[in-house]
Amino acid sequence: MLHSIVGSMNSGKTLYMTRLLNEDFLKGRIIITNYFVNFPHMKINRDFLLKLSSLGNDDYITKLFENNLISIGLDELWIWLDSRRSQENTIATWFFNQTSKSDMNIYFTAQNNKQNDSRLRNNMHKLTSCTRAVKENGKYNEISNETRFLNQEQLDLLYIVAVTYKMGIFGLEYDYTERVRAKKFINLYNTKEVIKRYKDGTN
Amino acid sequence: MPKEEKKQKKKKQELNPVIQDFRNLNPYKVNLEEGDIEKETDSSSIEDSDTYFRAVLGELFSKKNISSKTEYVNQKENFVGSKIDFLSDYLGLPEYHTFLEHWEFKRVSLNRGGRQEIVMGLEKRNEDIQTVQAKENLKKIFGIN
Numbered sequence: 001m002l003h004s005i006v007g008s009m010n011s012g013k014t015l016y017m018t019r020l021l022n023e024d025f026l027k028g029r030i031i032i033t034n035y036f037v038n039f040p041h042m043k044i045n046r047d048f049l050l051k052l053s054s055l056g057n058d059d060y061i062t063k064l065f066e067n068n069l070i071s072i073g074l075d076e077l078w079i080w081l082d083s084r085r086s087q088e089n090t091i092a093t094w095f096f097n098q099t100s101k102s103d104m105n106i107y108f109t110a111q112n113n114k115q116n117d118s119r120l121r122n123n124m125h126k127l128t129s130c131t132r133a134v135k136e137n138g139k140y141n142e143i144s145n146e147t148r149f150l151n152q153e154q155l156d157l158l159y160i161v162a163v164t165y166k167m168g169i170f171g172l173e174y175d176y177t178e179r180v181r182a183k184k185f186i187n188l189y190n191t192k193e194v195i196k197r198y199k200d201g202t203n
Numbered sequence: 204m205p206k207e208e209k210k211q212k213k214k215k216q217e218l219n220p221v222i223q224d225f226r227n228l229n230p231y232k233v234n235l236e237e238g239d240i241e242k243e244t245d246s247s248s249i250e251d252s253d254t255y256f257r258a259v260l261g262e263l264f265s266k267k268n269i270s271s272k273t274e275y276v277n278q279k280e281n282f283v284g285s286k287i288d289f290l291s292d293y294l295g296l297p298e299y300h301t302f303l304e305h306w307e308f309k310r311v312s313l314n315r316g317g318r319q320e321i322v323m324g325l326e327k328r329n330e331d332i333q334t335v336q337a338k339e340n341l342k343k344i345f346g347i348n
């Protein structure tokens with residue numbers, strides 16, 4: 001399943017994706033990410049993803065993927081993919097093939113879905129839009145995403161509101177809404193980690 | 204290993220109760236209490252039209268479900284220009300927020316060839332415009348008859 005998660009900065013996209021990955025991990029899936037998560041995972045860089053998408057069917061890594069349930073979480077994937085470069089074309093194609101042939105879950109985040117490669121946009125199975133809210137008197141009130149790091153008092157009240165749509169016959173259809181208490185999942189990843197562009201040479 | 208056997212093996216991995224128990228006992232399981240995650244499937248519960256707009260209209264635009272020949276009404280009085288220009292303008296952040304000062308999105312039900320669909324309609328803020336007007340705005344923008 002190709003699952004796009006979007007929202008403005010600080011809207012809780014990474015937290016929500018981490019929560020999905022954690023659930024997949026608890027179901028027995030192997031977790032692969034491009035950012036640190038606080039449960040067993042394999043962290044990869046862009047070069048690895050390029051190599052992965054270029055492997056043949058007989059390669060042992062390809063067989064590893066075929067024989068196991070895998071979930072991949074890629075934060076700010078658009079930083080790694082530039083659809084004008086032919087190498088990145090193979091990554092997008094590989095994603096599409098893996099999710100349609102095997103049982104792989106691929107989650108990726110961006111501020112706006114337009115930032116994502118068009119082949120990912122056109123072939124995604126789900127889209128989730130995130131925003132922040134606090135619960136007061138039983139009601140959820142959206143709050144500004146301007147402040148990234150909240151104090152403990154603010155964190156105690158914070159929820160991530162995630163509205164998910166699925167791809168239906170006529171296009172996007174509403175699927176469900178989840179309101180996730182942020183403080184329960186905040187320690188599962190490093191909120192200060194920055195996904196570096198590949199040109200920096202480190203990722 | 205035959206493909207069918209591989210599928211069965213994968214299913215077994217996921218459903219194996221021993222593996223499930225192991226996972227549930229490990230320290231990586233988040234201790235959830237009542238109210239930590241609330242899930243609902245009723246679309247009328249969506250309170251954030253901003254979020255809905257970005258997701259739904261953005262994807263409609265991406266999927267090119269919309270005719271490019273329909274006129275759209277501008278944010279003050281009448282939209283002018285092609286639909287794609289409108290969506291390009293208002294999917295960007297700065298223009299989008301300006302747009303939201305004058306317009307808001309409402310869910311409306313449209314009859315498309317006998318099938319009821321919940322889609323987004325537009326209403327001017329601070330004006331007593333009925334849902335019918337919202338539908339008319341949407342029809343103009345998306346060329347729906």
